[in-house]
Amino acid sequence: MKGNFVEKAGTASPSPFGRGSGRGFQLTPIVRNFLSVIRRFKMATTLNILGLSVAFAAFMVIMIQLDYDHSFDKFHTDYDKIFRMELSQNTSTQALICRPLAERFFESSPHILAGALTSSWLQPAPFHIEKDGVRILYEENSITVSPSFFDVFTFDFVEGVKGDYLSPSNVFIPLSLSRKLFGNESAVGKQLVHASWGNQTVMAVYRDFPANSIVDNDIYFAMQENENRQSWGNFNYYVYFRVDDPSNVPQLFENFKRNFDAQAAFGADFTWEDANVGLRFTALPDIHYVTDVGYDRTPKASRQTLLILFAIAIVIVMIAEINFTNFSTALTPMRIRNINTQKVLGARQGAMRFSLVLEAVLISLLSFLVATGLMMLFHRTSLARLVDADLSLTAHPLIVGGTAFIALLAGLLAGLYPAWYMTSFVPALVLKGNFGLSPKGKRLRNTLIGIQFVSSFALMIGVSFMYLQNRYMQHSPLGYDRDELIIANIGRIQQSRDAFINKLKAYSGVEDVTHGEVILSSSDQYMGWGRAYKEKHILFQCLPVDYTFLKVMGIEITEGRDFRREDALTRHGAYVFNETAKKKYDMEVGTTVDGQEEIIGFMPDVKFASFRTAVEPMAFYVRGSENWSDRSNCAYIKVKAGTDKRAAMSYIRDTLAEFDAEYTFDVKFFDEVLQRLYEKETSLGSLISLFSLIAIFISVTGVFGLVVFDSECRRKEVGIRKVLGASVTGIIVMFNKTYFRILLVCFVIAAPLAWYAVHNWLENFAYKTPIYWWVYLLAFVAVGIITACTVTFQNWRVATANPVKALKTE
Amino acid sequence: MFTTHHITKWVSSPAGRIFLLRDINLSIARGEFVSIMGPSGSGKSTLLNVLGMLDTFDEGEYIFMEQPVQTLKERQRSELHKHNIGFIFQAYHLIDELTVAENIEAPLLYHGTKQSERRAAVADMLDRFNIVGKKDLFPAQLSGGQQQLVGIARALITRPKLLLADEPTGNLNSKQGEEIMQVFTTLNKEEGVTVIQVTHSEKNAAYGNRIVHLLDGMIVS
């Protein structure tokens, strides 16, 4: 890249100004000048366009994602008047409601204009259609709702109309599916033939909703009219309702309590207060952000994440803008001679400034065009999967247009200072040869590089701790043996569970098998039970398990004893509580909960939930004969250490297939459970890492460009110093020192900033990775090495050059 | 001081070798004051650079203070140069970003001189060339003659035994030129510094005690 940064002698372009032809604002000379500038300063232009276009593309991707989350469910008609009904008990809240409760609630107030239920399961249902006598098989998501669903949410029907046509055998389908199934033909009246449910007739076709909605583009059909109509114990439905005015919502629960005969529904001694039960209503646009609701399977976003992403988007554009300004300013010494010649020839200052600013604006707009190209490329790579939103440019005219506008501003901003600066020299001074940066200009430049270093440090440290926290959560000891563990959901073969387990145990690679109702470490929270103990109300999370569970999982007993087979034969079952529960409720071995269920022992505080929440009072429970309800569906299979885990896995799969060949069982290594638990953090981590890398990359480009410029600019100085006795090492050290000083100052600024941000982010977790000092050191060393390499590499040529050449008088 | 035997330097071109120096045999004793003359492009600067070890040559021997320069490693050559030779340029070649005092001090940084000694030596030089009042100015703020004085002060601060000056008065008026010649004479007479200067002026050449004429890279007399 020898000399690319520098104007090459002899290629100086004809000046567009020197001709005195009017005002010099004609397009052709300006375009010609622009093209010649690009040609002359190839490297600066390349770096500029590279940095800016990557920044603009990243900016657009982030903005599109932010817009996706921000407008989640906000496009629905009356979105601010639609609410989801939730049931809270003690400290936990769930989204599932029983049907009669929901329907009593809908009737309780005239403010509720419409209310609807949807079933809690959504699964691909296989069906076929007949076309020209040929059967074509499909598998699409279907969901049952109450017909009033279409009164709560406003659907745009393309064919057919809403109304009472919806029934278990009449369906509404989305336009996309209609096209897929029937092409351009009308779908209404067509039959979907199900193996198990019989025929369904398409009654209407609705326009698809955008992806950022909890309302999916599924096949809708009505639930059976009397399905669970009086089942007060069947909490199986998601419930939505629409009100006349959102300000009435806070009174709805009180009003409902007054009008509703709870004792008739839940028993004579039920009171809302004693049971600690309440109804909660979450506004439709907020559903995307609430994370404390059980059984809520809608896609989530956190406002904090969005804020972090937004900040990174701003930082990226800022860093690129800084490069742009710096490069433009850095070129001053190379261009100044030309500019002064033009001045001497009588070019007007105003026209020259205009041309310089225009040049910057053109480069910026060109970068924007490249950015749109990059977006389309990104759209095709697997990285696009990190982003939920549709990345096609046409879908986001406002963001694309806005970014174009930002590009315009960026060009103006980056062009103005150098334009003024370059044209402000007195020609005589330039002839004297002193046209380097003024001390003020140098300070500005150093400050700008400083901002880049500070952001690079802060991002690097932030990302490292995100990674460390994710690692910490997935790899810290949990208090039970999680290595060599395979989990299988065996609900389908409930009746043959013991046979299945015995079959597994016979396999040489399997050490032991146990089972429980839930999977450890798969959720933030488990079943919360309120009971009476020593005449007080106590609360704890209860995980019903098989009596062999603690032994197989390697959970030790600190007091009392482990479960025995006999515990399952008692009437009420038995508990082993954790230390926290023991301390909090002053528990003793041999006492009973609710006067019947015995506490047989205690164990240490194992981390049974996620690291986001602190360990709460909790118990493993072996159900007794009286409250036996066999929902123990999760098999925990411990593989012998040193066995081929993959082979064990396929053995388990094969065994399951022997019991039920049709069903695909969910079998996974325990690591996957943890991965799924922390999916949010890891995907956030990779998204932020990606964009941080981009920011750091652009910063490095900036430093690289300036170093190249600097070393070209200081050739003569280096020549002189070598004549005066400086060694090559001495020269390299001198160059490095300058940057190292800036680096050090930036680190001192960035370290506390990063610490503060990391500290705040870690507040999301009850169990946090320590803030290691070496991460800071590593960030410093990493940025230091990158900088030192750039500086050394770029200056090597200059430092080793023959000084005689550098000192030849031109 | 040094002797050269058949020094020849060339550059290759598609048309064959272009000789910059041809068979230079030159012997200079300690304490001499030599002027090199010749038309533009005759190889004066090239010769001076070779003698000052800033540039290499292709053939011949160069014995500098009993050391054969052509066999020395880059590093040793640089040491030899650093401790014995001072250089003065027609274009001054001061560092624009440094003040007068800092420019003069610069060579000492590469000699590892202590700060206190450096300060004393700089003060000494400023005093000697009557530029104390200018010490905090930047080169661009000085006249050509003043800049060249700074250049000389910088060349002398390491107390070199050999002073090489490439057209030191080329950019100066005759009065300033005379001043410089006066400085050289004093140095040569009173401190025994060997001086080799390139000049176009007969008058300035006459300050020396020997004149070497160069033509097309060869010594003609």
Ligand SMILES: Nc1ncnc2c1ncn2[C@@H]1O[C@H](COP(=O)(O)OP(=O)(O)O)[C@@H](O)[C@H]1O
């Ligand atoms: N590296 C080089 N490559 C080609 N020609 C050179 C090189 N260095 C010097 N020259 C040529 O050698 C000749 C002598 O140059 P120089 O020593 O600078 O002359 P002087 O100082 O006597 O004016 C000139 O014609 C110059 O163009």
Ligand SMILES: [Mg+2]
């Ligand atoms: Mg010359």
